[in-house]
Amino acid sequence: MEWASVAFYLIATVCVLSAAGVVIARSAVHSAIFLILCFLNIAATFVMLGAEFLAVVQVIVYTGAILVLVLFVLMLVDEDQLPDFHTGQPIQRISGLILGLILLLEIGAAITARSIQGATGGATPENVAAVGGNTQALGRVLYDDNLLAFIVVSLVLTVAVIGAIVLALPDRRVGINQRRGTGTINLGHPVGTDGIPLALPAVRGESPIAAATPGDLRPVAGERQIIMVRDPDAYTEVGQHDAAPDNRPLIKR
Amino acid sequence: MLDVGLDHFLFLSAILFIIGMMGVLIRRNLIVIFMCVELMTNAVNLSLVAFAWNLNSIDGQAFALFIIAVAAAEAVVGLAIIIALSRRAHTINVDEVRTLRN
Amino acid sequence: MVDNPLWVALIVGGVLMFVTLTGMAYMTWFERKVLARFQDRLGPTRTGPFGLMQPLADAVKLLGKEDLVPAAADRVVFLLAPIVIFVTAIVGVSVIPFGGAISIFGFELNLFAADVNVGALVILALGSVGVYGIVLGAFASANRFSLLGGLRAAAQVISYEVVLGLSLVGIFMLAGSLSLREILVAQQDDLIFNLFGLSISLPNWYILSQPIAFVVYLIAAVAETNRAPFDLPEAESELVAGFHTEYSGFRFSLYFLGEYINMIVISLFASTLFLGGTDGPGAASVWGLGVVYLLAKTVMFLFFYLWLRATLPRFRFDQLMGIAWKVLLPVALLNILFTAFVRLIANDEITIPAWVWIVAAVVLAGVLVLTSLNDRANRPRPSAQAGD
Numbered sequence: 059m060e061w062a063s064v065a066f067y068l069i070a071t072v073c074v075l076s077a078a079g080v081v082i083a084r085s086a087v088h089s090a091i092f093l094i095l096c097f098l099n100i101a102a103t104f105v106m107l108g109a110e111f112l113a114v115v116q117v118i119v120y121t122g123a124i125l126v127l128v129l130f131v132l133m134l135v136d137e138d139q140l141p142d143f144h145t146g147q148p149i150q151r152i153s154g155l156i157l158g159l160i161l162l163l164e165i166g167a168a169i170t171a172r173s174i175q176g177a178t179g180g181a182t183p184e185n186v187a188a189v190g191g192n193t194q195a196l197g198r199v200l201y202d203d204n205l206l207a208f209i210v211v212s213l214v215l216t217v218a219v220i221g222a223i224v225l226a227l228p229d230r231r232v233g234i235n236q237r238r239g240t241g242t243i244n245l246g247h248p249v250g251t252d253g254i255p256l257a258l259p260a261v262r263g264e265s266p267i268a269a270a271t272p273g274d275l276r277p278v279a280g281e282r283q284i285i286m287v288r289d290p291d292a293y294t295e296v297g298q299h300d301a302a303p304d305n306r307p308l309i310k311r
Numbered sequence: 312m313l314d315v316g317l318d319h320f321l322f323l324s325a326i327l328f329i330i331g332m333m334g335v336l337i338r339r340n341l342i343v344i345f346m347c348v349e350l351m352t353n354a355v356n357l358s359l360v361a362f363a364w365n366l367n368s369i370d371g372q373a374f375a376l377f378i379i380a381v382a383a384a385e386a387v388v389g390l391a392i393i394i395a396l397s398r399r400a401h402t403i404n405v406d407e408v409r410t411l412r413n
Numbered sequence: 414m415v416d417n418p419l420w421v422a423l424i425v426g427g428v429l430m431f432v433t434l435t436g437m438a439y440m441t442w443f444e445r446k447v448l449a450r451f452q453d454r455l456g457p458t459r460t461g462p463f464g465l466m467q468p469l470a471d472a473v474k475l476l477g478k479e480d481l482v483p484a485a486a487d488r489v490v491f492l493l494a495p496i497v498i499f500v501t502a503i504v505g506v507s508v509i510p511f512g513g514a515i516s517i518f519g520f521e522l523n524l525f526a527a528d529v530n531v532g533a534l535v536i537l538a539l540g541s542v543g544v545y546g547i548v549l550g551a552f553a554s555a556n557r558f559s560l561l562g563g564l565r566a567a568a569q570v571i572s573y574e575v576v577l578g579l580s581l582v583g584i585f586m587l588a589g590s591l592s593l594r595e596i597l598v599a600q601q602d603d604l605i606f607n608l609f610g611l612s613i614s615l616p617n618w619y620i621l622s623q624p625i626a627f628v629v630y631l632i633a634a635v636a637e638t639n640r641a642p643f644d645l646p647e648a649e650s651e652l653v654a655g656f657h658t659e660y661s662g663f664r665f666s667l668y669f670l671g672e673y674i675n676m677i678v679i680s681l682f683a684s685t686l687f688l689g690g691t692d693g694p695g696a697a698s699v700w701g702l703g704v705v706y707l708l709a710k711t712v713m714f715l716f717f718y719l720w721l722r723a724t725l726p727r728f729r730f731d732q733l734m735g736i737a738w739k740v741l742l743p744v745a746l747l748n749i750l751f752t753a754f755v756r757l758i759a760n761d762e763i764t765i766p767a768w769v770w771i772v773a774a775v776v777l778a779g780v781l782v783l784t785s786l787n788d789r790a791n792r793p794r795p796s797a798q799a800g801d
Contacts, residue, residue, distance in 0.1 A: 062315070066319060067315075070323045073327065074323070074330070077327050077350055078330055080331075080347060081334035081337060081338065086343050086346075087487070087490070087549075089342075089343045089346055091490065093346050093350065096327070097353060098542075103323070103357060104360055107364040108364055109360050109363070110529065110530045111530070112356075112372050112376060112379075114535060114537075116353075116379065117542060118534065118537060118538045118574075118578075119380075119383055120349070121542055121545075122540075122541025122542060122544075123571055123574070124383060125346075126541070126544060126545070126548065126567050127386060127571070128345070128386075129549075129567060130390075130548075130564065130568065131342065131393055131394060133552065133560055133563065133564050133567075134564070135342075135394060150336055151336070154335075154336025157332075157336070158333040161329055162326065165328075169318055169321045169322060169325065176362070177366070178366050178368070179366055179368030179369070180367065180368075186369075190590065191530045192372075193590075195369050196369055196376070199369040199370060200373050204373050214384050215383065215384050217384075218383075218384030218385070218387050218388050219384075219387060222387045222388050222390070223391075225392055225394075225395045226391045226394050
């Protein structure tokens with residue numbers, strides 16, 4: 059057996075195992091790590107197939123940009139708080155497994171039984187080397203034959219960026235003052251928090267968080283709220299705090 | 312060059328695609344489902360590049376490049392939707408916080 | 414593509430790795446010395462002459478420290494994350510060409526580990542994979558400050574990766590290749606100016622034909638390696654120590670090593686792309702002089718890094734993102750447009766009729782006038798200020 063074949067089987071094994079890890083892993087971050095591994099191995103198969111440029115683009119775009127974005131969102135968003143689309147019900151799981159196996163059998167049969175051989179193109183390894191390599195050959199195909207598609211794709215990217223910005227904009231229905239709180243996204247992920255203060259002791263001059271006993275802390279898992287003090291510019295009354303001598307808690311729930 | 316031929320790469324691609332599809336059907340977590348969709352697009356890319364290699368044609372690679380670009384666009388929009396959804400799910404109702412103050 | 418046999422590539426790679434690690438160790442010494450001089454101090458002096466043994470002492474200290482894992486941490490990810498950044502940093506050296514073929518004992522040897530067809534992109538890709546070391550380490554630490562540092566690192570590296578890549582497109586267009594070796598070869602030609610009958614011959618280093626790209630690259634490279642003044646992910650005044658708050662001992666030193674190796678690789682990369690790499694007077698004839706030139710240029714870049722760190726205060730995070738998306742990105746894009754345009758005209762591939770020039774000039778003048786009018790309209794009136 060040649061070294062290339064050994065390399066292929068190694069890469070393919072890691073690829074399939076890590077892909078399975080994406081589905082099986084309990085935490086979404088572990089899924090993302092397995093997906094990184096899987097994508098890097100797919101890039102390696104691209105190199106084996108003589109597509110070096112595509113391999114690097116795969117690493118830069120998928121692992122370097124898309125998955126970093128996914129991790130970014132994972133840190134911003136508390137996954138448990140995402141709306142439930144009622145996917146992953148038991149019946150869906152079973153039918154998913156069965157459908158997947160059937161589809162795999164069908165595709166496997168199609169691959170082994172296929173008899174049509176497509177027309178061979180002119181990009182033999184010698185021809186590719188003659189124009190300077192894979193990158194140059196790909197550039198010729200992109201800019202000569204597929205120029206229109208290239209422009210359309212760049213348009214799609216632009217539209218997507220604009221769409222994403224519009225989607226992630228803060229809600230416009232609230233006033234400018236109130237938007238201050240919602241304009242920034244809070245860190246949704248509960249990593250590293252002990253909990254959110256339930257009721258804060260009203261000892262004046264003392265940090266409420268530091269004075270809270272563990273019993274005052276609500277565990278992070280339930281419903282969450284942003285605790286906000288008022289907009290600093292909104293303080294117009296004079297001596298509001300001095301006029302309230304009772305030990306009223308600053309924030310109640 | 313290789314002992315392994317087109318079929319090997321196609322099988323690898325098929326297995327990855329099926330795993331991704333199962334992930335979409337099985338998992339509940341929205342972000343994991345999103346990642347599985349990305350896995351499926353990658354599997355398709357792999358088969359395109361494998362065909363390009365087998366048929367001595369660069370067109371398959373150009374296709375895969377377009378798919379990567381569109382997938383990037385899809386990822387951007389998808390993640391923005393997830394952020395928007397999470398914002399709806401939180402009670403970021405400033406009025407409520409105001410009323411809690413007194 | 415020029416190739417070494419596999420075993421030669423392995424040996425060259427091993428030597429490069431050893432040299433990089435030693436260079437990294439002395440980079441820390443260099444940094445301490447230079448920073449000390451900036452601050453009117455002496456820096457390490459006790460360990461050996463000029464404190465030259467300081468890196469060794471540091472290494473012994475770091476390796477001897479306890480390797481703590483926080484109880485709440487995601488253990489496996491926490492242990493693996495520092496290795497990611499270290500490995501991706503050091504692999505980058507393998508695609509840097511340290512010169513052409515030399516012969517040792519009658520044996521032809523190429524002074525690089527691998528001449529990859531897409532070498533320049535490989536370095537960018539490694540940089541973008543390296544950020545996982547930071548993000549995952551931050552995430553696995555189960556610490557709020559780490560998480561914030563990781564978030565910042567992710568946003569920062571994605572943004573500056575785009576700028577870094579776009580700033581190099583002009584060079585790729587001029588060289589017609591992504592291979593670092595071919596870019597190096599292309600810079601050994603002469604750049605001949607004909608000014609008023611006077612013919613000036615300069616080396617074809619891309620800093621001369623791509624000065625804007627060079628400035629953009631320099632700024633983006635500092636941000637890409639998370640160095641001051643863009644070291645927001647580890648800003649000690651805000652985030653304790655940022656993403657590596659929970660790391661100690663050996664794993665902390667891996668982050669540390671990774672950052673310094675990244676700096677060295679980015680500097681080598683910059684010297685190769687912009688400053689002609691191994692090119693210099695007499696480099697072609699004298700054996701080994703090319704490598705000396707390359708290293709001298711790299712040390713210059715490294716000194717620049719330290720200079721920045723000693724001089725500039727840290728940016729705010731919104732300023733950091735603003736610089737990337739509002740300033741550097743448009744400048745890099747305009748540079749690409751301009752380079753493509755000049756190249757087409759210089760190669761006589763297009764001829765531009767006179768009316769296009771006139772229309773372009775009118776449009777440009779119109780834009781300038783409009784923006785200046787707009788500025789004037791937005792400026793607060795002096796009388797209103799006096800009224801306050």
